[in-house]
Amino acid sequence: MARAHWGCCPWLVLLCACAWGHPKPADLGGQDVRNCSTNPPYLPVTVVNTTVSLTALRQQMQTQNLSAYIIPDTDAHMNEYIGQHDERRAWITGFTGSAGTAVVTMKKAAVWTDSRYWTQAERQMDCNWELHKEVGTTPIVTWLLTEIPAGGCVGFDPFLLSIDTWESYNLALQGSNRQLVSITTNLVDLVWGSERPPVPNQPIYALQEAFTGSTWQEKVSGVRSQMQKHQKAPTAVLLSALEETAWLFNLRASDIPYNPFFYSYTLLTVSSIRLFANKSRFSSETLSYLNSSCTGPMCVQIEDYSQVRDSIQAYALGDVRIWIGTSYTMYGIYEVIPKEKLVTDTYSPVMMTKAVKNSKEQALLKASHVRDAVAVIRYLVWLEKNVPKGTVDEFSGAELVDKFRGEEQFSSGPSFETISASGLNAALAHYSPTKELNRKLSSDEMYLLDSGGQYWDGTTDITRTVHWGTPSAFQKEAYTRVLIGNIDLSRLIFPAATSGRMVEAFARRALWDAGLNYGHGTGHGIGNFLCVHEWPVGFQSNNIAMAKGMFTSIEPGYYKDGEFGIRLEDVALVVEAKTKYPGSYLTFEVVSFVPYDRNLIDVSLLSPEHLQYLNRYYQTIREKVGPELQRRQLLEEFKWLQQHTEPLAARAPDTASWASVLVVSTLAILGWSL
């Protein structure tokens, strides 16, 4: 899990925010918030003065004859993490939270955001801005209808609204005599001017062949073959998500945080390949790798990123059918394609193909997880020694685990902002420490670490929760129930093509049994040096059915407000299951290789099957990570690993069970009387 959960793309963040049981505003170190009802208003030092930029924006709106202008929190590719130059909503409002929509009229300005961010918004926004504690398009439109006159126009940047979001605005405004107006020039950018951070321009590079599952030519042929088989015979596939283009061509860059992508689109037709990106960013080797100087069906023509809308519009004039993935294509592309020329699916064939890793990709992802385990184990060993000294805090800890990962081969930085949370902070939904605001780690508290790395061969994501002192009975029980949930789902055997949604409750049953639960999802897909939250694999209702070769995280948790938080997250490969009777069945093979905390396991809650599973898993960890630690001369870590993967022994359960029944029988047979 990471700050913006469960989606490589933020279109799902909201779902997650709502699913979390009791979202809490991040602790901003006190309640020093604005008070706009006094005269003059009280404004904390954290507030940004937006009067000048709002005036300038309203001038732009007047030029366009707009009564209102919508400023969403998205970029043009529905990225989960967006670049600074795309943080338009943050810049115009002062409010930097990752979720929230702003709307400006000629007289008013307002922000809609969810409860995680209410305090933050009150600390960052000046009194030009109303704060609306609601989400979704409905309250925005309700407000618009009272604020702008009949006949008024509501402007928006069509590259910042997904098709779905546009449709919901459009539907809500229908018959209201207010009109949605698509304006391709972003008005905030005009006002932002030279202050706007530059669009990234680092080199775009090809992955070494050792780190790719197939060549880009093989991938292109595969997609074309899917186009041919499709009953609507699309003539082209349009790729809008950055991960699609990165995956298809085995290209990477670092345009956005945590994800090794570059701004791009691809229009892959039956006879051509058109890659929209800044050509100057490719080296001559990369251009040659892409066959960019020829014009045949296996030559990549590079066109300027800014040309994509016009080029699609021109292409759509022909006798064509363009296949798009509707969940992440923006309205700015969608509106230039006539409806009858669209072939729509929720996810493009690239997204669907990418979801299933071939055997080489599987091996690469597994290998990255072995090295990742080394980094995490080094950190856990270090913590065990240093936490009792009282010198470690959440932030320095996060820095250290990031450093250890950075020392691993093929490392390319963290895959999301490390969640390093001690005590009560671990119960907060979206907590990450900062240099200024963090908590000391202590032997008296539980500590939750949710972190991951980007490596050339794979992306990782793992959560472990530890306690170095004496956990309470309730902490042990909750931890063990979370662990049982992780095990029950991991060892589940289920029919091929079962949807994750149908089975995720197995990760919750042991908690439910005692009246406990967690308010977030149970897992997400993960990529090969791609998104750490890779769609469309996972356990939510909008995820696709499970298939052999997919990777997903499995991450039940439990959070006690104001006290502690537990999450145990592993990445698992979907593999064929061998069943007693023949059939097409699947199960999971866990590829995260860090032992759980023995100090927190109440063995009496585990069934023989749980113990058997756990001990087999520990054996696998020894086999995979042990040799790697030895090879690296990490002998202290090796010793720690051996200790922490000692087989767990059965302990008598409290409740009547087979055990007591059989002991009684055995004694009875032996002629003993009790």
Place this chain on the structure above:
Amino acid sequence: MARAHWGCCPWLVLLCACAWGHPKPADLGGQDVRNCSTNPPYLPVTVVNTTVSLTALRQQMQTQNLSAYIIPDTDAHMNEYIGQHDERRAWITGFTGSAGTAVVTMKKAAVWTDSRYWTQAERQMDCNWELHKEVGTTPIVTWLLTEIPAGGCVGFDPFLLSIDTWESYNLALQGSNRQLVSITTNLVDLVWGSERPPVPNQPIYALQEAFTGSTWQEKVSGVRSQMQKHQKAPTAVLLSALEETAWLFNLRASDIPYNPFFYSYTLLTVSSIRLFANKSRFSSETLSYLNSSCTGPMCVQIEDYSQVRDSIQAYALGDVRIWIGTSYTMYGIYEVIPKEKLVTDTYSPVMMTKAVKNSKEQALLKASHVRDAVAVIRYLVWLEKNVPKGTVDEFSGAELVDKFRGEEQFSSGPSFETISASGLNAALAHYSPTKELNRKLSSDEMYLLDSGGQYWDGTTDITRTVHWGTPSAFQKEAYTRVLIGNIDLSRLIFPAATSGRMVEAFARRALWDAGLNYGHGTGHGIGNFLCVHEWPVGFQSNNIAMAKGMFTSIEPGYYKDGEFGIRLEDVALVVEAKTKYPGSYLTFEVVSFVPYDRNLIDVSLLSPEHLQYLNRYYQTIREKVGPELQRRQLLEEFKWLQQHTEPLAARAPDTASWASVLVVSTLAILGWSL
């Protein structure tokens, strides 16, 4: 489960047919099917000659200037079971299967149906009809586009198409230069003429107060209060489903098979109650019960059933907002209400309220299940004695259990067509025996009985599978795994408002574990002398979230093609669960009271928790049904019940477990060596 599964209304039958793993055509006693490729064609005696009626229908179509006419398998209320006078598709085609759509053009006639009915259709249709082995509107529209000329009109009866079905036809035909034309006079009825069976006209009666959970006045006030609280402030609720009106007024009749309903609509406004039904069917007492002679907000004005469309249209002229449940309102009503005056939800407030039974309704439903258990137990005892004689067949068995139910107090007939299936027939998805075609029951085969009753106090539905001889090890294993599934779901503790879809896999896990599964849903709601398949409660994705007071069936199964079928179905009440830690949690309380077959249970597969659950359930059966059997002097049945509910004892499991661990420990402590 019953012939048309999982829905009081047939809009879900298809879903179910698809979900079934290997749907099989019903065994029609041989493959004597038509052959239209010979000259003259070969037609079995079971075929109906449709030439005359088709000619007459085409004359009607010509009068209306239609190129095609759609004849669906529905009635005007989306009933699961439809009356004979509504069997238009069956009459015009000769094909009597419960699912299938016919379309007639000036030159051709065709039927689309699913694989369950292909053989039956080939045996019943003459060569005027093409058989299309497909379902859904898409293949029908594809066919229409090639068969009718541009500019052609496709007629349909708007009272036979749901809003959704109309929308999918409309969408598919958009831009094709073919037009959908709504014709309120049904053309098949015109041709059918005096041969058409009469519309039922039996008295409509009020339930005695003892059998109702609330008075109709209380229910009306409850719905009005929901209207007031609704943010869109509807001025009226329109009830289209027959069960809605029957429930609201506590009225019953017998217009359609198995469901005690009468043809009706209700328009409940803030200040009036308009019941559309045939006034002559109400006695003066019932009219007085309904306050039908006054005109205030608590007076029921009775208007003629045939007037509903005109009345709604007239009402919709005012400043009104009409609240409808879109899944079962037909296009014929929908099209006369301007869109801006519609308040739409999937289910009306009546459907949602009806789903949660109050304490009196719960007590009534439970009481009906005790008596129902008596009838089923009488039948099982009788079978145990008579099957070995070789004189019982599936059909006579079904008749007998129906008879036993009929002898119970408050009986009002079966709640669906009894599934009485021996041996391989139990593996067929939609099998019911007939007088002519049935199989003998035998001690060498498994026997499946899925049946239920209508009683004034409640509706029942139970499935038991039995074997009177020596079942194979595989049969016992499969039966026990089905039983474990039933137990695992029944004893599950889950958070309030969890959707059934999220937990239904608990009923499958034990089967999945061995590579086994079943291809149907896991349960459906049930009513108080209403639908046996009562929406919207259940375990499918379109069911609503579970809440305290709902009743659902829990019915895992396993089917071995050509050999045997197992299903264990109970009805369960959703109740609050007591959890160790406080929280809002639910679980199930099973209210079906017939023991499972000890002969088929492999105790070694059961965990201590399963055994504990089962023995507690058996204790409940003894407490509930035992006294009833004694009171009725059914002493043989009482003895049988005692035998079949003897506590099951633990037997050593095959696999290593606590048991062996502890036995070894015990022996070790005692100084024994193994």
